[in-house]
Amino acid sequence: MQPAAPAALSVRGVSHAFGTRKALEAVDLDVAAGSFTALLGLNGAGKTTLFSLITRLHDSHSGTIRVLGFDVRRESAAALSRLGVVFQARTLDLDLSLRENLLYHAALHGIGRRRARAATERRLAEIGLAERARDKVRTLSGGQMRRLEIARALLHEPRLLLLDEATVGLDVEARRAILTEVRRLVGETGLGVLWATHLIDEIAPGDDLVVLHQGRVQACGPVDAVIARAGGDSLQDAFMRLVGGETSIGNGSQEQAS
Amino acid sequence: MRRDARAGGSPLTIGGYLVCLGGIVWREGLRFLNQRGRFFSALVRPLVWLFIFAAGFRAVLGVSIIPPYETYVLYEVYVTPGLVAMIQLFNGLQSSLGMVYDREVGAMRILLVSPFPRPFLLFAKLLAGVLVSLLQVYVFLAIAWFWEVEAPVAGYLLLVPVLVLTGLMLGALGLVLSSMFRQLENFASVMNFVIFPMFFASSALYPLWRMREASPLLYEICRLNPFTYAVEAIRFALYGRLEWSALAVVAAVTGLLLGLAILAYNPSKGLMVRRGGPSSAA
Numbered sequence: 001m002q003p004a005a006p007a008a009l010s011v012r013g014v015s016h017a018f019g020t021r022k023a024l025e026a027v028d029l030d031v032a033a034g035s036f037t038a039l040l041g042l043n044g045a046g047k048t049t050l051f052s053l054i055t056r057l058h059d060s061h062s063g064t065i066r067v068l069g070f071d072v073r074r075e076s077a078a079a080l081s082r083l084g085v086v087f088q089a090r091t092l093d094l095d096l097s098l099r100e101n102l103l104y105h106a107a108l109h110g111i112g113r114r115r116a117r118a119a120t121e122r123r124l125a126e127i128g129l130a131e132r133a134r135d136k137v138r139t140l141s142g143g144q145m146r147r148l149e150i151a152r153a154l155l156h157e158p159r160l161l162l163l164d165e166a167t168v169g170l171d172v173e174a175r176r177a178i179l180t181e182v183r184r185l186v187g188e189t190g191l192g193v194l195w196a197t198h199l200i201d202e203i204a205p206g207d208d209l210v211v212l213h214q215g216r217v218q219a220c221g222p223v224d225a226v227i228a229r230a231g232g233d234s235l236q237d238a239f240m241r242l243v244g245g246e247t248s249i250g251n252g253s254q255e256q257a258s
Numbered sequence: 259m260r261r262d263a264r265a266g267g268s269p270l271t272i273g274g275y276l277v278c279l280g281g282i283v284w285r286e287g288l289r290f291l292n293q294r295g296r297f298f299s300a301l302v303r304p305l306v307w308l309f310i311f312a313a314g315f316r317a318v319l320g321v322s323i324i325p326p327y328e329t330y331v332l333y334e335v336y337v338t339p340g341l342v343a344m345i346q347l348f349n350g351l352q353s354s355l356g357m358v359y360d361r362e363v364g365a366m367r368i369l370l371v372s373p374f375p376r377p378f379l380l381f382a383k384l385l386a387g388v389l390v391s392l393l394q395v396y397v398f399l400a401i402a403w404f405w406e407v408e409a410p411v412a413g414y415l416l417l418v419p420v421l422v423l424t425g426l427m428l429g430a431l432g433l434v435l436s437s438m439f440r441q442l443e444n445f446a447s448v449m450n451f452v453i454f455p456m457f458f459a460s461s462a463l464y465p466l467w468r469m470r471e472a473s474p475l476l477y478e479i480c481r482l483n484p485f486t487y488a489v490e491a492i493r494f495a496l497y498g499r500l501e502w503s504a505l506a507v508v509a510a511v512t513g514l515l516l517g518l519a520i521l522a523y524n525p526s527k528g529l530m531v532r533r534g535g536p537s538s539a540a
Contacts, residue, residue: 055371059525077270081373089364095292096285107281108372110274156269 006069008033008160008192009054009083014063016049023049024215027063031160031208034190036183038203038223041212042243047196048088050212051164054194055085068159081109084153088164088196092145092152094138098129101137102152109156116155123151127181143174150178154185161185164196175202200236209235211242218242269373278374279382286386289356290393300348300394301401304341308402312337324465326497338399338407339493340462343485345398346391346425347453353387354432358439370523377520384433384516388425395421412498420495420505424488427508430515437522460486461493484511 009031016024024046031037041047053060056072056079065072067079092101099120106116124130127147129140137145146166153161163182167175179202185191195202203209203223210220219226219242223235230238269278290297316333327335360366369379399407399414435452459479461469466486470477480486487507494501 055367056525057367057370077373077375079373080371081269085367085371087364087367089367091364091368093285093289093365096288100285100288104281104285105368107277107284108369108374110269110271110277110374112273112277 006066007031008035008068009194010064010066010069011050011054012064012066014050014053014060014065016053016058016060022215024053024060027212027215027217029210029217029220031192031194033159033192034186035208036186036193036195036204037208037210039194039196039210039212040198040200040203040239041196042198045198045212046215047212048164049215051085051087051162051196054162055083056080081156082158083160083162084156084158085162086146086149086153086164086166088166088168090145090149092137092149095136097134097136098124098140098148099133101148102155105152105155111156119155123155127151141174143170143177146170146174146178147181150181158191160192160194162194162196165198166195167197167199167202200239203235211239213243275374275378278372278378279385282369282379282382283386283389286353286383286390290390296352297394300345300352301398303348304344304398305401307341307344308334308338308405308407324467326494326499326501332406334402334405335407336465337463338402339496340457340460340489342395342398342421342492342496343424343428343460343462343489344457345394346388346421346488347428347457347485349387349391349394350425350428350430351432351435351453353384353390353429354436357383357433357436361436376523376525380433380519380523381516384426384429385422387429388422391425392418392421409496410498413496416498416500417492417495420491420500423505423508423512424491427484427488427512427515430512430519433519434515434522437519456483456485459483460489462486462489484508487511 007030009029011027011029014024014027015022027046027050029037029039039047039050049058052058054065054067054072056076059073065079068082070079070082072079093104096104102120102123103113103116106119111119121130121133124133127150129144129148129151132140137148140148150161150163150166153163161182166182167178170178182193182195183204186193197203205223207223208221209223209226211218211226219230219238221229227235227238230241232238232241312332312334357366360369369383370376372379395417396414399409431452457463459476460483461480462485466477466480469480484507487504490501491504491508494504
């Protein structure tokens with residue numbers, strides 16, 4: 001019998017603080033290959049800090065983080081070359097064209113010019129922006145920028161994709177399109193996805209779920225199991241119980257309305 | 259089995275490093291082309307000094323025969339290496355200002371999550387800025403040539419490696435400063451406290467012997483200023499000579515500043531890690 005393949009992402013006992021302020025405490029979570037895992041938490045729960053540690057913008061003070069079995073601290077090149085990331089803040093160069101942004105990203109991953117050009121054209125075609133390849137990024141809408149960022153994150157063919165509040169600031173249609181696209185990738189390519197959000201309506205019944213609150217994992221597992229363990233009739237109820245009744249969690253529709 | 263499960267090519271080959279370096283230089287070049295105002299302002303500044311300041315002060319600030327000059331020279335000739343260094347000083351700090359901006363808007367993260375080692379990425383970023391400054395310097399020297407600031411051809415060639423070294427030093431200084439400030443506004447004000455003191459308290463505008471006559475204290479300050487050694491290295495190179503002591507100081511300061519910059523951007527030890535939350539990471 002062959003041993004199981006490593007998880008796309010494995011986080012074990014990770015703690016981190018900024019000065020005296022604790023941001024994460026003993027966080028454990030897994031993202032299996034070919035799974036969509038939602039990381040649900042209020043603003044300030046520690047989601048962005050966790051992303052910073054996984055992508056090695058910071059090193060964690062304790063614990064280990066592995067991407068496809070590679071330790072991000074000790075084998076960072078192998079780990080980082082296998083993950084793609086879409087940060088909460090826009091990270092595109094607005095003064096470069098769509099194509100130039102993607103080619104720059106390809107170079108940062110050591111992908112030669114010919115292969116990079118082919119991958120760039122393919123990704124732009126996939127997101128329906130091939131005809132705008134020469135346009136400056138600043139001329140795109142918010143939704144188009146996000147799709148471009150996802151295309152860029154996939155350019156070097158990672159096995160793990162991290163998305164931090166990727167739909168913030170987008171309209172309902174753009175949010176739906178991006179979620180559908182990411183779920184399609186999970187189903188068709190076996191990509192592992194960690195989707196950080198504070199919007200409950202972005203989570204589907206079949207997803208894996210990690211609830212993060214004040215830097216601690218409050219619950220994790222399939223959505224149904226989390227609801228059953230926490231009690232309540234819905235994920236919203238369960239979440240309220242898990243985070244002690246704080247009510248600032250929302251759904252995208254409410255955000256749009258407000 | 260474990261290796262199979264984790265299979266996949268590593269980008270960290272020599273070719274991969276070259277592609278990455280080329281990409282960073284290419285992007286810096288594109289940004290430079292997109293910001294033509296930056297090019298012209300970088301050029302206008304030293305030209306104003308050359309055409310107006312130097313012409314006006316020519317009579318007042320006579321220069322005696324000092325190496326590398328073999329005869330009396332016009333003040334414009336004397337001041338030109340200092341203005342070349344000024345271009346690099348402004349460019350180095352402006353490039354780092356760009357890094358603060360990139361960090362503020364998040365674009366810096368894309369650079370820092372590259373699988374290549376962070377010291378290499380920072381060095382590549384610095385080198386890209388230096389190459390852009392070379393273009394500015396040679397356009398300036400071409401215009402200065404018509405203003406009778408003529409150096410031997412060998413000098414123009416020898417200047418290239420010296421400019422790379424001095425550019426790295428000044429860029430690394432900017433990098434260290436950029437790591438210490440989270441907001442663009444803070445960094446912009448700091449530039450005034452760095453650029454002008456460094457430029458004026460150096461041999462860029464006046465020979466050190468004149469400075470000693472005017473103020474022994476200021477003379478000692480100029481001698482401690484690494485920018486003085488950058489100016490002198492450039493001055494000698496422009497006339498086909500290498501001033502090894504100046505080059506040694508510039509190389510040592512470059513190494514020190516690069517080390518500090520790498521430490522500042524280190525994910526576990528960096529200044530940014532100690533200072534704030536996730537937004538400061540990149």
